Amino acid sequence: MGGVSIWHWIVVGIVVMLLFGRGKVSELMGDVAKGIKAFKKGMTEEEAAEAAKPAEPVKTIEDQRPAPAAAVPAPADERKVS
Secondary structure (H helix, E strand, O other): OOOOOHHHHHHHHHHHHHHHHHHHHHHHHHHHHHHHHHHHHHHHHHHHHHHHOOOOOOOOHHHHOOOOOOOOOOOHHHOOOO
C-alpha cells in the first residue's frame, strides 16, 4: 500500500475520462499544445528583437576617465610678478 503502481494510474485515468468525457480531455490537450506553440513563438520573436538591436560599444577605462579641465588663468592677485 505504500507505492503508486500502474493500476492506480489506470484507475485515475478511467475516472478522469468518465468525469470529463473524451471530448473535453482532447480539447484540453489541444489547448495545452497551442499554449506551448505560442510560448515558443514568443521566445523566438524576443530573440530576434534582441539580435536586431545595435550592440552598445564596450567602454574601456580610457572612456571612463573625466576630460581634462581647461586651463583657467589664476586670479590677478595670485599672479607672480617678475
